[in-house]
Amino acid sequence: MNMASIGILFLFFIVIRAQTEGKLFVEVECKTGNVGQYGQQSMLDCVVTISEEVKEPKILAVAWKKKGSEDALLVFHKGNTTGQPGYRFAESSWNDRNMNVSLLITNTMMVDRGDYTCSVFTDSGDDITETSLRVTAKYNKPTISSIPVNITGREDVILICSSVGGYPEGKLRWFDEHNTEWPASSKMEAELTNDGLFKLSSKLSLLKNSIFSKYTCVVFNSSGGKEGEVTLEIPDTAASEGHGGVEGSDQISKIVAPAVVIGSLIVGLLLALLIHRRRSQRHHREVPTCEFNAEQGGLVETYKERGDGTV
Template sequence: MASAGFLLLTLAVLNSAWSSQGYGFVEIHCKTQNIGQYEQESRLDCVIHYSKEVEDPEIVTVIWKKEGVEELLKYNHGELTSLPGYSFAEPSWNNKNVNVSLLIHKTAVKDEGVYTCYVFTNSGFNKNQTRLSVTAKYRVPTIQPQPQDIDLNTDGSLTCKSTGYPKGRLSWFDKDNKPWLDQPEVKVLKTKNGLFILSSTLKIQGGSAFSQYTCKVFNARGDEEAEKSFTVQNKSSAEGHGQGAEGTKGSKDSNMILDTMIVASVLVVGSLIVGLLL
């Protein structure tokens, strides 16, 4: 860290001296805002621009730093060093390549923040900053009933959970897709990798007129990202239908037996009459 600070101080002093002589003709243009997807590659774009007076420019040193973090990448007089997961965006980068963009191979929440790119060339020194924001799309919610065999005639609850970043919100909707009037509190838990787990528990009273409930998750911008529905069963009604079905089947069986008995009786009586006549 001390050597890096000394190097930057030296570059700044040299640049000041060279600028006073009219040789500081280097600018770094960086994209101000960058959005990276969680666990995907993120690119921080920075390109060197030389003035027309510069002939045969050559890059001597490039340093990428993040606020509060040691050097992520450093190229110094032909020697390139970097932390795991960071590299130049240009695979075949060399000291003539003006594209000094930084590539983050597997973006994490901790990568969010402000980055500074320092460049020292044979024509002068300059630096610029860029910011990275990280997003993780919220997963399809899960709904856990309590008790497990909840039905319309008993009290219970439904707990909805979803994970993503940055902090979003959960909302409940009825079977007609209308927002629940009394939205329950949304609890937020931060995981070790920086993602947020959103949790919301909806209380259900026995005898409720609603049988279907939908939980929707919205991102930090307020856009809906996913939803999950849950249907509470009406056990007493299902059992009643079962008994009714069984009753219908018994009735059919009884009718069949009765018809058989009637036919048999007719046959017996007919046989007796025919015998008497003979």
């Protein structure tokens, strides 16, 4: 519908309004806030209420218009309905006796968010009401890449997580295999694309000595709800050489420590046996004997070693 047709239509509305001024028999009631999902159908709920004094009301004209746009989205006039592609009355069998004038958007896009006006003229009065549409979009499942591509654990690593197609702006968060978040080591950026949706990207920096075996990137919407996640598993060799190397050291310590204890016990036993043997040999070499000493006037105990070194 061109501008001339819209001008004639609203001139007709003004005439009708002048004829029915002062009558409060008609009211358009719209849901103040409507929420639509990107890529799906959205509906702006509006109904016409008529006072009890009015019998069998008839709608003469309806016009749906988005604020900021010169062209009407949907118009009913003189029994004919015209509109832009993707916009129609919510009830497919709508007619001039149907008081449900809700607008259906068949494929919701980001350009559809904003404020709308619904103008209704009947044979018993008219009314204009405003309503609004808020559009949300769910983020796609995130993806993870790494620099370098092959993680060996011998160098620092950067993990990159990306998710697109969401609105409003969400968040990407990193978690390790113990479900511990890594906010200090990550940095997120949000970019608004040409289709009005956000692209989120986050980089997680890892040092070669602090690499776990698994990292999970989770995308959350603006309300804090989880919308998707992806997990990257680090090869065992890389994890063992990185953070896993610490775990490897622990395993080595667990092996070495008992070995040291056992070795100490063995050395102690050998030393005890050696000392015992030396004491035994000395005891056998020295044999006590008793001899008479005339000068001292008694027996004197002396030690003589046998020639063969045995008792």
